[in-house]
Amino acid sequence: MTATHPPRRRFLRTLVAGMLALPLVLGACGGDDSGGDDGKTELSFFWWGGEARAELTAKALDLYTAKHPDVTFKKTWQANQGYFDKLATLTAGDDAPDIFQIDDNFLSEYATRNVTLDLTSYQSDGKLDTTKFPEGLWKYGVVDGKLAGLAFGENTQGLVYNKSKLEAAKQPLPKTGMSWEEHIAWAQKAGPATGLAGTQDPSADYKAFWVWLRQQGKEMYNGNQLGFTAADVQAWFELWKGARDGKATPSADVIHEGNQTDITKQLVVTNKALTSWVWANQMPELQKNTKDELGVVAYPGDASKQWPRASMYFSVFRGTEHKDIAVDVINFLANDPEAGKILGTDRGLPSNLDVRASVAASTDNASMKQTIAAIDELSKNYGPSPSVPPRGHSTVRSELIKAAEEAQYGRATPAQAAEQFFAASQAAVSR
Known part of the structure; x- marks a missing residue:
């Protein structure tokens, strides 16, 4: 504006x-x-x-x-x-x-x-x-x-997990430094052992997408323009389609519940998944909503690509x-x-x-x-912060949820959903 x-x-x-x-x-x-x-x-x-x-x-x-x-x-x-x-x-x-x-x-x-x-x-x-x-x-x-x-x-991005359920099932806890593929493989094993879905699917979560982009040498934004391509979005959506196909995540309807911003609806406290992708300072509020003990680690991949967010x-x-x-x-x-x-x-x-x-x-x-x-x-692992998001960022966030859910429900392929999101995002930051 x-x-x-x-x-x-x-x-x-x-x-x-x-x-x-x-x-x-x-x-x-x-x-x-x-x-x-x-x-x-x-x-x-x-x-x-x-x-x-x-x-x-x-x-x-x-x-x-x-x-x-x-x-x-x-x-x-x-x-x-x-x-x-x-x-x-x-x-x-x-x-x-x-x-x-x-x-x-x-x-x-x-x-x-x-x-x-x-x-x-x-x-x-x-x-x-x-x-x-x-x-x-x-x-x-x-x-x-x-x-x-x-x-x-x-604040910073935090992967919150249900420590009580994992320890009761004698499953390893997620750790900072796990790759994205290692996290998905962990979820495929830990989920059945605990009776819960292994991990919330974060493909609709702009925080997770942004961290993943930085780990690929990209940014969410370059100045007032997008810092990624439609091909980047497709790769991100395909990563999580593979996780869904491998039963590492819950069903699309449950994923949709976790996509809501209400902290009380996060799957880690509604006992519908072992993890939720949140801001780390939400831990106290999450903990108030469950009797289980929770833990928090960095998002998967290179933790130095996370940053001190205001x-x-x-x-x-x-x-x-x-x-x-x-x-x-x-x-x-x-x-x-x-x-x-x-x-x-x-x-x-x-x-x-x-x-x-x-x-x-x-x-x-x-x-x-x-x-x-x-x-x-x-x-201790933080790298440099990105620039403050440009105008249109709130629209980009909502458009990611729309496109990701199209892929999550199978209404669009990862490529189709990626094109939808990329076009809408370009329009949002260029208005």
Whole structure:
């Protein structure tokens, strides 16, 4: 998306979606006229998430106010669904929140529209401290040479497996460094021994496809273009057709259940497969949904092709009248040890490694400790991060699911499904 206005129909759809939420959003995020004669500043702060995240975020912001009594917040949060419709409406009207949460599906889009404040100068003069961040993590917020968002949690791809079922059946556990073919062969043996399908089929999972591409010397994207060919997609789909034919995976209907984004529907916790392909920081939430003990390792293949992904960011609105204060707020949330303990790992592992170590030492949540330890271990093998995905990435993700399921259900050959996905993806990033 460029800085020009969207087509009229799309603009009207976005406007209507936003108008449905005017009482909520405008009441909390609208306007920047809160700096009064009393010297007080009120910043609007907008994020998505559940009630637990809302409570933690509010507590962390209250801590900032306790330390800076002249700064208060208008706090607005909601579920993920519809969040970006509301944000699009606000930014289209130049009425965005001072600070807002964003992820890598939309960071490039908002940065290239000049919605986000370039944080580079604040980083250079130390007002935004990233010295304790993994370098690849903060760099994952750079778009066209500008720091568009501050990474607010580290994450990486994780293959989560049912440790209890495997140990009970005296089956070997999956290990980091297994090849893709070795993983499939492992699943073919471990599945029948445990009475479950060996592995969820990840051919619809963009994370798995992206890691596999990097292991082939390719990228998901080269700048604003695709970094792969239709032949690459076909090879990926054929790999998993072979796994399905060899009974390493469950049936297409069960695979479809696992393709859903709801963490409670992942096959590793519904006892329909021994593995699920997720973000490693989802381990605590997965563990809450099963009595079995879970483990996590890297995706198959060369683990150095995984990277420290920013699970989400906080960005500052370029048009805010309180740039310096807004930047100080996100710097505080990322680097203050007390704020870090409040926020925990809800948005991923704390970006500041010292804060992360403090959280790990202070938490009594066993699965949270396991997740921090696992990602820290995986990070020893990290290679360079790719560029932030370009506009159209969210469409590419959904088109991969569509095409992969065509192949999974046998409605299309791997070659036909690959052509479908490649054409749709090219259109998405070129719009």
